[in-house]
Amino acid sequence: MTTTQAAATAEDGIEEISHDRLLAALSAGAAPKRPGAIANSFTYGWRSLLKIKHVPEQLFDVTAFPILFTLLFTFLFGGALAGSPTEYLQFLLPGILVQTTVFITMYTGLTLATDIDKGMFDRFRSLPIWQPSPLVGAMLGDVVRFALACAMVLIVGVILGFRPPGAVQGVLAGVVLILIFCFAVAWIWILIGLTVRSPNSVMALSMIVLFPLTFASNTFVDPATMPSWLQAFVNINPITYLVSAVRAFCNGEFATYDVTVVLIISVALVAIFGPLSMIRYRRR
Template structure:
């Protein structure tokens, strides 16, 4: 009985000592809030989140390891003798092009990841945070750039094993890879738009394949466009994939293709402005 009375007296004292609403409000107002993260800091944080997802689901690295190896070996030994007469001659032409094609194809998985997070409600929580609004999207793409670098390293290693030699040396290879990363980052905004527009990840994959296959195969990745019909050359010679593949190929060969570099950077800027703007409008309204 005495224990019950003591407990009730203690609870009564606690209730009497509870702060009033105006005191709590004054306490919150008087306390300095932590500064908002910068755009760069928020984007890098979301990029690190994308990397942690790979850590917990390492199967995501399949498309940047096994897939590039399969692409290099299959197309080199399948077409090398028929097109160039030997594998060693064909790999010099093919590797920079197949590197460009593979990285561009891998970009489609960005849209799938965005769509998956949307379906899980993750982006609803992101939208409530006091951060730069595009930072979740930019973080996704920055994380994917790391995956593109892994794919590039794997393909270059396999290419060198089967006979590829870059006359441009380390500098030429690095310049070619950097240019490819810039274009892949800009190109990925197309898939973020589809990831926001379409309802399911299967729809994103289907639409992405319809866009990316003709764009990559109708290029100079495998053969010189001069062997194609005139009407097809007009499309291939003005394709963004052709400009990027040519620029990467020439940089790795030790040349400086100023026109193709300019076209590649120009296409990157256009893709970033157009699809980045559309993506953020969809993100803000969806």
């Protein structure tokens, strides 16, 4: 008996439980002072970063997609649409920057659905903490991923010959606007992640929504070449405003109207989907 136990111990690395230590640990379990909303959210943000550290594969989507998109569209359409890939790149890159980052917002819903699936959120929801903090914290981590994706696109772009007149500060301003918009869009995915609950359905839904939304915009071509019904859609598509604003920033201009529209849409998205997500989160 003793021998088999010892063998099992060696095999699975499990140790015996010491009763005295257990009692000491239990009696030392008094609650410290309760932290605030911001501290809770940052702790969850830390968790997202830890997950990047342990599951670096998840960054593959964030890095491979942008590189693939940039290379593919530049060389596929560049010659036909703008005379040369390099010329087209000046027009395309701000749009690709928007498209890849908006695409990645889907992962917010995917991660959430996976967490719920695995029972993480039952633990979180039973804790005496600021209730939205797991959601807000996850998004803080996601903003880091968005920024990383932007960096990838820009690096590839510069290598291929992207030379924006707006220089570093123009591009940075564009990236900040993209991050704000994507932070807001991610709340839609949070609501979807909380509602459908299966990671696969989130993935399927994202394709149906994001492909039309990002392609039916001014990302790739001038909308003036499109049929009028498509133009009508493109002109109300928020992606169009974001791409115009970022393109202007990269050209060293400030498109007041587009930036304002993007900011209003962002605030509206958070104002609508934030509370809806919280109701859904509490009521499950």
